[in-house]
Amino acid sequence: MNQLGFPILTLMIAVPAAAAVACLFLKEESARWTALIATLVDFALGILLWATYDVGGAQWQFQESVPLFGRFAWALGIDGIALMLIMLSVFLMPICIAASWRAIEKRVPEYMAAFLLMETLMIGVFSAQDLFLFYIMFEAGLIPMYLIIGIWGGVDRIYASYKFFLYTLLGSVLMLIAMLWMAQMAGTTDIPTLMAYDFPVQAQTWLFLAFFASFAVKMPMWPVHTWLPDAHVQAPTAGSVILAGVLLKMGGYGFIRFSLPMFPEASATLVWLVLGLSMVAIVYASLVALVQNDMKKLIAYSSVAHMAFVTFGLFAFNRQGIEGALLVMLSHGLVSGALFLCVGVIYDRLHTREISRYGGLANNMPKYAILFLLFTMASVGLPGTSGFVGEFLAMLGVYQVSTWAAIVATTGIITGAAYMLYLYRRVVYGPLDKPDVAAMLDLSPREIAILLPLAASVMWMGVHPESFLRPMRADVGAVLARLDRAKPAGDSLLKVSPVKPAAPAHQEHGE
Numbered sequence: 470m471n472q473l474g475f476p477i478l479t480l481m482i483a484v485p486a487a488a489a490v491a492c493l494f495l496k497e498e499s500a501r502w503t504a505l506i507a508t509l510v511d512f513a514l515g516i517l518l519w520a521t522y523d524v525g526g527a528q529w530q531f532q533e534s535v536p537l538f539g540r541f542a543w544a545l546g547i548d549g550i551a552l553m554l555i556m557l558s559v560f561l562m563p564i565c566i567a568a569s570w571r572a573i574e575k576r577v578p579e580y581m582a583a584f585l586l587m588e589t590l591m592i593g594v595f596s597a598q599d600l601f602l603f604y605i606m607f608e609a610g611l612i613p614m615y616l617i618i619g620i621w622g623g624v625d626r627i628y629a630s631y632k633f634f635l636y637t638l639l640g641s642v643l644m645l646i647a648m649l650w651m652a653q654m655a656g657t658t659d660i661p662t663l664m665a666y667d668f669p670v671q672a673q674t675w676l677f678l679a680f681f682a683s684f685a686v687k688m689p690m691w692p693v694h695t696w697l698p699d700a701h702v703q704a705p706t707a708g709s710v711i712l713a714g715v716l717l718k719m720g721g722y723g724f725i726r727f728s729l730p731m732f733p734e735a736s737a738t739l740v741w742l743v744l745g746l747s748m749v750a751i752v753y754a755s756l757v758a759l760v761q762n763d764m765k766k767l768i769a770y771s772s773v774a775h776m777a778f779v780t781f782g783l784f785a786f787n788r789q790g791i792e793g794a795l796l797v798m799l800s801h802g803l804v805s806g807a808l809f810l811c812v813g814v815i816y817d818r819l820h821t822r823e824i825s826r827y828g829g830l831a832n833n834m835p836k837y838a839i840l841f842l843l844f845t846m847a848s849v850g851l852p853g854t855s856g857f858v859g860e861f862l863a864m865l866g867v868y869q870v871s872t873w874a875a876i877v878a879t880t881g882i883i884t885g886a887a888y889m890l891y892l893y894r895r896v897v898y899g900p901l902d903k904p905d906v907a908a909m910l911d912l913s914p915r916e917i918a919i920l921l922p923l924a925a926s927v928m929w930m931g932v933h934p935e936s937f938l939r940p941m942r943a944d945v946g947a948v949l950a951r952l953d954r955a956k957p958a959g960d961s962l963l964k965v966s967p968v969k970p971a972a973p974a975h976q977e978h979g980e
Contacts, residue, residue, distance in 0.1 A: 472521050476533045478545040478596045481514050481559070482589050489585035497577040501570060504581035508563040511588065515559035522552055524940055528947060529661055532598070540658045544598040549940035550725060550795060551595040554718055557802045558591045560926070561714045565707035567919050568810055572706060572817055573621060580621055583613040584707070591715050595722065600648050600658040604641075607683075607719065611637055614712060622703035629696075629703035636696040640686035647679035651731075664730040664951070673735035680728050681739075687720030688776045691750035701769035702822075706813030709765065713772050714806035718798045721779045725791070729783065730951040736784065737956065743784045744867070744874045750777040751881035758888040764812045764822045767892055768805060771848065774881055775801045781878055782863030786956045790866020791945050792938055796859030799937055800847070800930060804856060807844040807923040811837070814916055815896075818909045824892065829901030834911045838897045840920050845893045847927045849886045855930035 488507030492500040522530060532546035547555065565584060573580050590613070593606035611634055619630035652658045655666045668676060686693045697717075701709045729736050754773035761767035775797065782794025814837060815830070816822055831838040847854035850861075860882065868875035901907050912920070930937055 472523065472530065473517070476545075477514060477518060478531055478547065478592070479533055479543075481511050481518075481555075481592050482545075482596075484511050484514070485562075485585040485588040485592075489582040489589065492578045492582040492585065495578055500578035500581045501566070504566045504585055505563060507585060508559070508566050508588065511592075512559045512563055515556050518547075519552060519556055519940075522547075522549070522940060524549070524943070528944060529598070531596075534598075540652065541601055542599050542658075544602060544659065545596045546598045546661075547596050548944045549942070550722070550944050552940055553795070553799060553937060554595045554715075554722060555592055557718070557799055558588065558595070558715050560922075561711060561802065561806055562588045564806070564810070564919050564922065565710050567915065568710065568813060569705065569707045570915065572813065576620065580617070583616050584711070587613040587617075587711060591719075594719055598660045600652060600660055600663065603660065604645060604648060607723075608638070608641055610716065610719070614708065614716065617708040618700055618704045621705045621708070624703075625699070626703045629699040632696045633700045636686050636689075636693060637683075640693070641683040643679040644683040647676045651676065660726070664726075664947075666731070668732065670734045673732040674738065677728055677732040677735035677739060680723065680732075684720040684723040684728065685746075687723065688717060688780065689720070689773065690746050690777070690780060691753060691773065692746075694750070694754070694773045697773060698766050698769040701772075701809075702763060702765045706809055706816070709809040709813075710806040713768075713809060714802040717772065717776060718802060721776070721783065721794065721798050724780070724783050725795075725948060730948050733952050733954065736952070737786070740784050740786070740870070743780050744871055747777040747780045748874055748877040750774060751877060752884075755881050755884035755888065759884065759891070761888075762824055764824055764892065764896070765809065767824075767888060768808050768812065771885065771888065772801070772805055774885060775805070775848075777881070778860055778863045778878065781867045781874060782859075785863070785866035785870050786949075786952050787866050787869055788945060788949060789862045790870075791948065792941065793859050793862025793864070793866055795941055795945070796855070796930070796934060796937065797863055798859075800855035800859050800927070803923055803926050803930070804844055804847045807840075807920060807927070808848065810920060810923070811841045811844060814912065815909065819905060824895050826903070827896045827906055828899040828903065829906065830897045830909070832901045833907055833909060836912045836917065840912075840924055841897060842893065843924055843927065845889050847931070848889050850882055853928070853931045855927045855934075857931060858934040 485507050488503050492503055495503060528548050529546045535543040537543055587610065590606050590610040594603065597603035597606055615630050615634045618633060619626055622629060651663060655663055689697050700712060704712060751774050754770045758767050758770035761770065778797045779794045782790040782797065812822060815827065819826065847856040850856040864875055864878050867878060
């Protein structure tokens, strides 16, 4: 089903790909403008995609399929979940280009080409409907991020880029083997068909673990998270934004697209593994974040803790948990990206990320202090911001499965407030007694233009989350329909009863 009559998804993939090639033949300033225009065009196409998406229509929309060879096909299409993640991608990408406008001064055309290639592959991952097309897009995304960290990163960029590449690549080898077996078993590589296929229960456990090896690294889950802090610290600011904002979400997308609907019995059997690792991640990452001196590393460890809420919610096997997990993914993409941009703003002025080097910025950078406070509160989960709704729903969902897991998640919210507020206090408040800090100028018009759309989106999601939940609701229901037969019995005393129909008006009046 394609409401628009033209292949919009292929066009959204082709625009940044063509611009990436063009950038390689342009001068620095022309490459910057080409990248910005291409990403804005893709954002406009994304808005058209969202506006045209029929919430009450078919599950899979904007479908395209061109057979290539054998069973392999250029097959694209989206549901509401993919739509929201594509929108997150095309929204963040122009912001990343604008944030790199003057921060990147060497090999600018190649840098812009790498980011445009990244956008091409991200949209490909979320719209692919062929199993091996998904795998190619999923794995190819390693290459531009590897180059961004390795060429334009910090002092230890080579170590960080190799670690990032090896962790994420090795985790995906098992997934490829599982995909080959699945294609042979089901006789198709069509993802919508595979989502409705009943694989043998005895094989599901092995298939689940093979996919889990890849998606757990991408999230990243404890204990395969150690590549993330190094990658964030060494990556340029825009690289950290897109890594935290979108690339980490590919793991969560993989769980809800493959693991849960394709292997429901294995998901129910191994729920203890996912919940156990998530509990460790929340406690461990939050405590480690509390003792960090590097702002980027602190936010990186907070990402590990926040993504654990995603796995909590997804494996709650109920609507509240899964919808909460999806909202956490979207919110974290906005908030973590904004926090890395806030770090980049002051890093560009003082060229250090050491927390102890700052203090008193509320005096000479009040605009910065206000926006930084908003994103800090959203990270903490303040009601009225995007962070609250997703975490609340995810916790409500997981409480129905495991009381202890919900209690541990609550401690993560408390420690999250501790390390984020501690960071904010040390950077923004206190005496302004360092001459170089006192000389720092407030936000420039370009920096305000970068941060304000993120601030507006964070508030929009916090005040009206239904805008984001509505396109995904039917697709969550489709996943739940696959999970119902295998739903594990929870240990919670909370019992969700069906809503009773309202009594007719004449009975209410005793008639």
